[in-house]
Amino acid sequence: MAKKLKTLIRLNKWTVDERRRELGVLLAREDELRTLLAVLEQDLLDEQKTAAEDPTLAGFTYGGYAQRYLDNKAKLLRLLAAMAKEILAAQDRLAEAYKDLKTVEEVEKNRAKKELEEANRREQKMLDEIASTRHERAKGG
Numbered sequence: 001m002a003k004k005l006k007t008l009i010r011l012n013k014w015t016v017d018e019r020r021r022e023l024g025v026l027l028a029r030e031d032e033l034r035t036l037l038a039v040l041e042q043d044l045l046d047e048q049k050t051a052a053e054d055p056t057l058a059g060f061t062y063g064g065y066a067q068r069y070l071d072n073k074a075k076l077l078r079l080l081a082a083m084a085k086e087i088l089a090a091q092d093r094l095a096e097a098y099k100d101l102k103t104v105e106e107v108e109k110n111r112a113k114k115e116l117e118e119a120n121r122r123e124q125k126m127l128d129e130i131a132s133t134r135h136e137r138a139k140g141g
Helices: 002-053 055-140
Strands: none
Touching: 002 055
């Protein structure tokens, strides 16, 4: 039983580690998307500054740029919203894996405690028998 519990604990620890890695990957992707969004915003500011410096040229190019900006921003915001859902799901999976690990660890802890109590009880019984035998010999002798 103890070996099975140890194996189960190792498996649950591995699962928790995997869930942590998965969450880490998702959080890194979210950071990348936020960085892309910040770069997009900065590019817009740069393009607006350039357009203000040369309004004639801006009339030809800025409209197309603005539409691409809006499309890209909408796409990034959709991706961020989807990523947020994935992150919540990954956090739930991690919490569940951690709960499972703690449950198995608690079962192992209780099993070890009972095993120790049983060993102590057997030892005490043996000591009591030895003491009883000595007492009987001393009394009879």
